[in-house]
Amino acid sequence: MQKCHSIIVNGKVQDIGFRSVVEHIGRSFGMPGLVFNANDGSVKILCCGEDSVIDNFMQTIRVRGEESGAEIEGIKEILLPFNIDLPDKFSRVSSDDEIDIGRKLDKGNEFLKNLPDIKAMLGSFIGEQREHNTRLEAILEKLANK
Numbered sequence: 001m002q003k004c005h006s007i008i009v010n011g012k013v014q015d016i017g018f019r020s021v022v023e024h025i026g027r028s029f030g031m032p033g034l035v036f037n038a039n040d041g042s043v044k045i046l047c048c049g050e051d052s053v054i055d056n057f058m059q060t061i062r063v064r065g066e067e068s069g070a071e072i073e074g075i076k077e078i079l080l081p082f083n084i085d086l087p088d089k090f091s092r093v094s095s096d097d098e099i100d101i102g103r104k105l106d107k108g109n110e111f112l113k114n115l116p117d118i119k120a121m122l123g124s125f126i127g128e129q130r131e132h133n134t135r136l137e138a139i140l141e142k143l144a145n146k
Contacts, residue, residue: 004080005054007045008038009061011073015104018043018070019092025060026090029053033086036093048086 009018014037022035022045033047049057058075065072 002048002050002083003054004046004048004082004084004086006078006080007047007058007061008076008078009043009045009065009070009072009074010041010076012071013043013065014041015107016069018065018068021064021068021070022061023090023092025057025064029057029060029090031057031090032088033090034093035090046084046086047090048083 009022019035019037022043026033026035026045026047029049031047031049031053033045035043035045038044045061047054047057054077058077062072062075
């Protein structure tokens with residue numbers, strides 16, 4: 001008999017594509033469910049299935065999640081005392097509100113600050129390319145004169 005479960009995944013599980021991984025796993029299991037980011041930094045899942053399917057689902061989430069870059073500290077499963085009418089096709093809920101978007105932009109800005117000076121790198125590369133082109137032109141001229 002199918003039972004509905006609430007699953008909470010803690011750790012570094014947001015802003016890395018973890019919801020997409022969970023969505024793909026849920027669809028491959030053919031189970032109804034939803035996955036979404038929670039304000040506390042966790043990822044929450046509502047799903048229904050047989051006990052053995054839920055156990056396999058959680059184990060697959062741990063393995064595939066960590067393979068995709070998640071740092072899972074814990075997975076907590078709670079059996080719900082009632083059934084929920086969930087979408088038949090496992091779905092990821094977009095939960096990007098203004099705070100979430102701002103947090104992601106802050107992470108992007110921090111990433112960009114830590115990149116090496118791209119202008120200096122490009123300037124060096126352009127100089128090397130000019131030297132290379134000059135040498136190639138000299139070789140081509142010698143070949144043309146033969």
